[in-house]
Amino acid sequence: GQQVMQIPQYQHVQEGEDFTTYCNSSTTLSNIQWYKQRPGGHPVFLIQLVKSGEVKKQKRLTFQFGEAKKNSSLHITATQTTDVGTYFCAGGGTSYGKLTFGQGTILTVHP
Amino acid sequence: DGGITQSPKYLFRKEGQNVTLSCEQNLNHDAMYWYRQDPGQGLRLIYYSQIVNDFQKGDIAEGYSVSREKKESFPLTVTSAQKNPTAFYLCASSIGMTSYEQYFGPGTRLTVT
Numbered sequence: 094g095q096q097v098m099q100i101p102q103y104q105h106v107q108e109g110e111d112f113t114t115y116c117n118s119s120t121t122l123s124n125i126q127w128y129k130q131r132p133g134g135h136p137v138f139l140i141q142l143v144k145s146g147e148v149k150k151q152k153r154l155t156f157q158f159g160e161a162k163k164n165s166s167l168h169i170t171a172t173q174t175t176d177v178g179t180y181f182c183a184g185g186g187t188s189y190g191k192l193t194f195g196q197g198t199i200l201t202v203h204p
Numbered sequence: 205d206g207g208i209t210q211s212p213k214y215l216f217r218k219e220g221q222n223v224t225l226s227c228e229q230n231l232n233h234d235a236m237y238w239y240r241q242d243p244g245q246g247l248r249l250i251y252y253s254q255i256v257n258d259f260q261k262g263d264i265a266e267g268y269s270v271s272r273e274k275k276e277s278f279p280l281t282v283t284s285a286q287k288n289p290t291a292f293y294l295c296a297s298s299i300g301m302t303s304y305e306q307y308f309g310p311g312t313r314l315t316v317t
Binding site: 094099102123124126134135136137138141143181183185191192193194195196197 | 239244245246247248249252262263294296301302303305306307308309310311
C-alpha cells in the first residue's frame with residue numbers, strides 16, 4: 094500500500110532559525126496536504142498542493158510539491174515560539190481520495 | 205459555531221469491555237473518518253465513510269466497528285478484540301473524499317487497563 098515517510102522525527106531550533114521537514118511517498122500522489130498539531134491539540138489544515146512543482150507561501154511558511162509528485166517539503170523561515178507543534182504531511186492517492194499521513198515532525202523552538 | 209465534537213475528552217475502561225466514542229459534526233460534510241494516533245506513528249486510518257449508511261475499513265480496522273446512520277454522526281466502538289486500545293482517537297470530516305481538507309475534532313484519549 095501507499096506509504097508516506099516524513100523526516101526528521103524531531104527538530105529542535107533556536108528562535109529565529111529556519112526549519113524544514115520533508116515528506117516522501119512510495120507512490121505518485123494526486124495531492125498533498127499539510128497539517129499542524131499544537132501540543133495537546135488536534136491537527137489543523139494548513140495547505141494543499143496539487144500541481145507538479147507547485148510552490149505556495151503563507152507568510153513565513155513555504156510549501157513545495159515535487160516535480161514527480163512523490164515528495165514535498167515545508168520550510169519555516171525565522172521560527173517563532175508560536176511555531177511549536179507537530180507538522181504532518183498527508184498524501185492523497187487514487188483510492189477514494191484517502192489520505193495517508195506521514196509520521197510527523199515534532200518542532201521545538203527554544204526562545 | 206460549526207465544527208466537530210468528540211466526547212468525552214478522556215475515557216478510562218477496564219480490559220475486556222467494549223467502549224463507544226462519539227463524533228458529531230454540523231458542517232454538513234458527507235465524508236467522515238476515524239484515526240488513531242500513537243506517539244511517533246502519525247495518524248492511522250481506522251474507518252471512513254463517504255456517505256450515510258456506508259463505510260469502509262481503513263488500514264487498521266481490526267478490533268473496531270462503526271456505524272453511519274445519520275450524516276452528522278459517526279460513532280466508533282473499540283471492542284475487546286482490539287489488542288492495544290490505549291491511544292488518542294481523532295474523528296475528522298470533509299466535504300467529500302477527494303482533495304478536500306479534513307476538519308478534526310478535539311479527540312478522545314482512551315486508556316484501557
